[in-house]
Amino acid sequence: MSFTGNGAGPAGWLPGVSAISYGGDYNPEQWPEESWPGDIELMRQAGVNLVSIGIFSWALIEPRRGEHDFGWMDRLFELLHAAGIRISLGTPTASPPAWFFHEHPEARVVTRDGTTLGFGSRGMASPSSPAYREASVSIATALARRYGNHPALAVWHVHNEYGAPVSECYSEQSVRAFRRWLQGRYESLDALNAAWGTAFWGQRYLEWQHISAPAVSASVVNPAQRLDFARFTSDALLQCFVAERDAIRAECPQVPITTNFMAGTCESVDLWKWADAVDIVANDHYLVAEDPRSHVGLALSADLTRSLARGKPWILMEHSTSGVNWQPRNLAKRSGELARNALTHFGRGADAVMFFQWKASRSGAEKFHSAMVPHAGTRSRIWSEVCALGAGLGTLGEVLGSTVSAEAAVLWDWESFWAQDLEWRPSEDLSHRERVNAFYDRLWRDQLTVDFAHPEADLAAYKLVVAPASYLLTRAAADNLRRYVEGGGTLVVSYFSAIVDEHDAVHDGGFVAPLRDVLGLTVEEFLPLRAGETVRLTPSEVVGDVWTDDVALEGAEVVAAFEDGPAAGKPAITRNTLGAGAAWYVATRLDADQLAVVLEGAYRDAGLTPGDGPEDLELVRRRHADAEYLIAVNHGTKPADLPVGGTDLLTGEAGASLKVEAGGVRVLRTDRHQER
Incomplete structure (x- = not known):
């Protein structure tokens, strides 16, 4: 069986997975190997059944060009497999190693104002660099050959957050690629001049090589050129994904391939096009912590992701257990907010709920980012809520594959x-x-x-x-x-x-x-x-x-x-x-x-009837052919009556008239024929 497009494959979902998936990014290379078994035992306690690995591991997997060290990842695969935990295997191409940039300094990103970006971060390579494309395909191919038939492998996770932290590149390689893209779009300079309105300000082009990227200039640059460069940038990034995807698929056609979108937050890629290139849609979402109605923005992102998935189930690849580390003020989530956030994504179509990350980093730029296992350890509130959420998601298997419809x-x-x-x-x-x-x-x-x-x-x-x-x-x-x-x-x-x-x-x-x-x-x-x-x-x-x-x-x-x-x-x-x-x-x-x-x-x-319940009561329905589920999330400070009765899959409570507590969530199996 092979995957040939959005939603293809067994039931359009992860092969061999029959429960709601739960877990997060696991970066064991940051920790002594003797700590790995303890991490995995905690995963079992928390109900984790899927983890993402390898996303930033290029320098460890290929410490020198063409030299691969898979030993540590082999051992990790076996430990996770023995524990019954499935793997989302990342290709590490969001962070090329130092040796790559030493050999190919021309692959560095050049910003619109002409600054060449240095090493030491992530997302640093130009998507139009031939050397970057070649190296990316090479490492993806090596991983697919090594692990493509491993029974623990559930999904391929290509790259990480295309378009972040940078998307546009104004290097000479990008300029040449932009010209080729324009020739494919317009075919003739006459057509390009007409489309760009180059009669204005005397910008008419007579040779393709005279066209450059719309870098910073004396005044406003031709807006049609700027718009086309945005389209080109999205397409260039997509070509990088497709190159890795096709390399993996040639070796491993039976496992779905995705990448993590940032629907609603990263505006540099046209995800309508991207959604047709992945087997399953996946998304990362982080609250705008200072927004008192951030839960509405969360719902928007989830609805947009489900729409990109054409209504099929999708993966929440990343969100946070509490505060992040990159906003101006990184507010912690309050008690119960972790579950409300996760189950809102679930209610709006996510059949996998993942976090960044499993274990809080002690070093690096994200050491103050929350995690499933925080710096405070397993006696913390966050750990208790992580375990409670895992137990709750474990009761929702019958909802797997159900869909959301909108009017x-x-x-x-x-x-x-x-x-x-x-x-x-x-x-x-x-x-x-x-x-x-x-x-x-x-x-x-x-x-x-x-x-x-x-x-x-x-x-x-x-x-x-x-x-x-x-x-x-x-x-x-x-x-x-x-x-x-x-x-x-x-x-x-x-x-x-x-x-x-x-x-x-x-x-x-x-x-x-x-x-x-x-x-x-x-x-x-x-x-x-x-x-x-x-x-x-x-x-x-x-x-x-x-x-x-x-x-x-x-x-x-x-x-x-x-x-x-x-x-x-x-x-x-x-x-x-x-x-x-x-x-x-x-x-x-x-x-x-x-x-x-x-x-x-x-x-x-x-002919629509708006709901008449409390304004802070969020209601969304998922449906199978023979069952309907109401996911009710109460963002208010008072208990709220639900419009229907049923059985709460999270608690087992049943009744014709149920409430959802302030800050609480219910997932009701309802009579499909009950009125709204």
Whole structure:
């Protein structure tokens, strides 16, 4: 049996694994070998059944070019296998050894301002370096030949967090690779000049070798060139993954291959493309510790990851047991938060729950990062909670392989985000991520499960589609949205959407031109607000800030108008019918509270009923053909009644009317036919 794409393989999951996987990164090379058996005994106590190894071990596996030392890893494999612990085997290519950079200094990353990065960190090699590609494929091949048939091997973990800590490289090797990429995309210089609008500022190119990477220049660099360089960078990193993946697959076709995404946090790779290149989607997520609603950001990341997995189960490859070490203020997780975080990911589709890392490091840059075994050892609160979580996950095997379905979708497009984030936009207060977060938070508060979707994807399954930040919208995407609304869907579009095409050129016909008939309006002019300025809307009695549009109606009805500000008397919220559906437009920034005004009407159009439970009660459902599970996470300070009864798989408690305690979690097997 071989793996040939996302979700392929036995039941689309890890071969030989019939339970929820639990564990983390294990870096035994940081510890004396005589301590390994003790570590593994603690793993058994904690319920660990999967660990990631080898991720940063290149210098140990290949201490000199072509010389391999597998002895220590052979012994580790056997110890873990004897304990019944499966292995996620990393390829160590995120951290090439010192000898590699000594032999190939040209493989170092060069930043946009021309700085060459030195050794001593990770993610230091240029993805366009032929020497790096060759060395990466070589070490991946050697590992696959050595361990590809080992019975403990559950999954291949290629590299680590592509795109972090650096993604773009402006070295001469990258410039040459960028030119080749452009030739493949445009074929002719005439086509490139047209796409980049090089008539502006006299930038026309007559020779391919005259094109360079968009390094720092005297003023703003051509935004179309910047956008293409972002696309090239994502593709260059993906080519590195594919090269290692294919080398492993040639030796070991029976074991799935993945890499750890950073969905929602690393914006330098287009994960819609990447998701089709892995056998199983995996993700790393770390809370923004100082955000009092960080649990909502966690849910967003989990929903985005499940969407990348096309609804199939996925791996939470990394998250933290408590505080991290790289944020401005690394707040510790409070009692119970570890389980709430882990089970939220599980509820939203993760069939493996992993941490970074198993044992806290005594040395190095991450020595203050939390771990499953903290510096305080096994008498600590964290260790107790780690063991309790392992025991709880051990009761959830019947949920393995169940899926999550959503009735609403939020549009997410990395290319649009890259384009919007370039310089010289109408207001520095514009933020695509702020708008996505605000709309998602509103949907989360209304207890609606959300998928994320590319604007050109099939949207027919969703009753509601929200476009919070579709600055770049292709004609194909606009046609897709038109078909969606005409077919009976409800669409909500926020300001500064449908402005430019795939080359960052303003659409022929002006702002929102490709959605003019869908929205029943046009935007004649942007009217951004001063810092701190607000505008009132009537009759809705809500307040906007940051932005207003000068909207001219072309068939839409006015739901609310601006009472004051530069757009006073103009439409602020509109609704337009098209075919069997309806499209809403919001011409100012409303926070998550005030977005209820818009979404209340959109819900009616879509036939959606928001939840009526406590706002801090998170509810999500997973389903098998013959069973349904309600995962309830209470982020509030008071007990909450659950909308259905059932049997709590974590505790065995059953009843027609159950509560979830403050800060608690329940996983209920429910009657599939109970009402929401």
